[in-house]
Structures are given as structure tokens and as C-alpha cells.
Amino acid sequence: MLRVAVPNKGSLHAKAVAMLHEAGYLQRTDSKELVVTDEANNIEFFYLRPRDIATYVGSGKLDMGITGRDLLIDSAGPAEEVLALGFARSTFHFAGDPDSARGVHDLHGKVIATSYPSVVAKHLADHGVDPAGIVRLDGAVETALRLGVADVIADVVETGATLAHLGLRIIGEPIMRSEAVVIQDRSDTKTEASTRFLRRLGGVLVARDYVLLDYDIEANNLEAAVAIASGKEGPTISPLHREGWAAVRVMVPTAEAHSIMDQLEQVGARAILVTQIRACRA
Numbered sequence: 001m002l003r004v005a006v007p008n009k010g011s012l013h014a015k016a017v018a019m020l021h022e023a024g025y026l027q028r029t030d031s032k033e034l035v036v037t038d039e040a041n042n043i044e045f046f047y048l049r050p051r052d053i054a055t056y057v058g059s060g061k062l063d064m065g066i067t068g069r070d071l072l073i074d075s076a077g078p079a080e081e082v083l084a085l086g087f088a089r090s091t092f093h094f095a096g097d098p099d100s101a102r103g104v105h106d107l108h109g110k111v112i113a114t115s116y117p118s119v120v121a122k123h124l125a126d127h128g129v130d131p132a133g134i135v136r137l138d139g140a141v142e143t144a145l146r147l148g149v150a151d152v153i154a155d156v157v158e159t160g161a162t163l164a165h166l167g168l169r170i171i172g173e174p175i176m177r178s179e180a181v182v183i184q185d186r187s188d189t190k191t192e193a194s195t196r197f198l199r200r201l202g203g204v205l206v207a208r209d210y211v212l213l214d215y216d217i218e219a220n221n222l223e224a225a226v227a228i229a230s231g232k233e234g235p236t237i238s239p240l241h242r243e244g245w246a247a248v249r250v251m252v253p254t255a256e257a258h259s260i261m262d263q264l265e266q267v268g269a270r271a272i273l274v275t276q277i278r279a280c281r282a
């Protein structure tokens, strides 16, 4: 049975569970449940703290897990990323009062508070910067500045609202970019079960990113229309019960669907319909 770690709280939890649901897996209905066995799919889900997931997977106790790329990197363990999931996107930055520092080289001799000490230490070492200290905190890292615990922080930034609210500025370039990822032990070989799990999640990603577009078009205009949207593997073209016309079905990126419809209409497409994809293997 495949054993998979799922974040039990925080930014990753709800979206990871939603994705597993969409992939057809049984998920817990009570937040007190720590393990759920999905007999039908031969898979067991362990609900764990996001920060611990790379440790469990890296030690081989669990086969795979969903966590943040930043947490995986900070763990510095033997687990590796095998699939990016596109949610919980964030960047990781140094930040401080507007006059505290302009770039990483100004951090020489400063005390830095962070929940990601290993990432910060490596980044500073890579830039030849020697801080006065790195203070590890679990959260609310921004408050360390106000309380005088640190000169500068290194933290997750999503919208930037938290920093703006406190009048803090980003210092230098992003240290890393993160999103939710599936991880696996580096020494694990692919099994049929792990491949199936990844294929299912990959199918959810495609189903979320693409829609199906159907339209009718006169045969004369077909080439122009296909040039606008040619699909992942080429469009399906069927004869229409109307002399000289065809019906076309094609997958297009969700984000581009409306602009593609505008362009198709201009080359003569009619009855253009968009349909959401619930699941797929593409």
C-alpha cells in the first residue's frame, strides 16, 4: 500500500486535500483523524505537520508527501521534488526597516530572524556574508524586528500585505520561490503505485489548467481556426450535418480561453462553447 504524507494545517492543507479529492482519493472528514486508509485505491494518507513531511519521506518511513518546496529545501534531507502542484506559491525574502539594508551584502554582522534557518545560512554563505546570528522562530517572524530580537528577517512573502502593513521593505533579490510539491525519497525507485499517484495528480493539474472548446466553422476557414488553437495533440474535426461545415473540439489553456474565442469568432467560428474538464489523463 502506498503511504503518502498530507499537510495537516496551514496554507498547504485545504488545497492539498482538495487536489487529492479531485484525483479520486478518500480524504479525512474529521480533522482529528491522523491516518486515512483508502482501500479501493490501495493508498494510506498520513496527516502531518508540513515541516515534518520531508523528514518522514526522506527517512523512508513514508513513500511520498505533499509539502512546500521551501520546506523541502530547508530540511536539507534526502527527499526530492517529483511534481510541482501550482498552489501555495510564495517567494522568500530578506526584509527589514527601509533603512536597514539594501542588498544581501549589507547583512554582514546583522542578526536575522527566520523559520528557515538552513536556507538562510546557506544563502548567506554562498554570498560570502557572515551574519552576527540567525534566530530560529516558528512564526510571526516580523514581530522579531519590533521586539528588537533581530535586525532583519527572512520570511515567506505572498501578496506582500504583511510587510506593507508593518512598513517593512524587501531587501535584495528573492532567496527562493516556492509552491506546493510532491516529494519522494531520492533513493526510491519508481513503483507502479507511485507512478499512478503522480499520473492522477498530473491529470488534475491539466484538468484545472485547460478547458474544452467546441465550435462550428466553414471548411474554408478551418485552417485559420486551427492555427489559432491547435490543442495538445491536434484538434478533433468532425463533419457537421450542414454542407461545407465542420465541428471542432480542442483543448485550450483556461487563462487564454476568452481571447482564443475572440480570435476564432473573427475567422468565422460559430456556436463556440467552453466546457470545464473534471478529470483527464493527457
Ligand SMILES: Nc1ncnc2c1ncn2[C@@H]1O[C@H](COP(=O)(O)OP(=O)(O)OP(=O)(O)O)[C@@H](O)[C@H]1O
Binding pocket: 009, 010, 011, 012, 050, 051, 067, 068, 069, 070, 071, 088, 089, 090, 139, 156, 157, 158, 178, 179
Ligand atoms: N501567506 C502564504 N501564502 C502562500 N504560501 C504560504 C504562505 N505562508 C506560508 N506559505 C507556505 O506554506 C508552507 C509553510 O507551511 P506552514 O504550515 O508553515 O504554513 P502556514 O500557512 O505558514 O501555517 P501557519 O498558520 O502554521 O503559519 C510553505 O511552503 C510556505 O511557502
Ligand SMILES: O=P(O)(O)OC[C@H]1O[C@H](OP(=O)(O)OP(=O)(O)O)[C@H](O)[C@@H]1O
Binding pocket: 138, 139, 140, 141, 142, 155, 156, 157, 158, 159, 160, 161, 162, 163
Ligand atoms: O505576503 P503576505 O500575503 O502577507 O503573506 C506572507 C505572510 O504569510 C505567512 O504568515 P502566516 O499567516 O503563516 O503566519 P506566521 O507568520 O505565524 O507563519 C508568512 O510568514 C508571512 O508573514
Ligand SMILES: [Mg+2]
Binding pocket: 139
Ligand atoms: Mg506561517
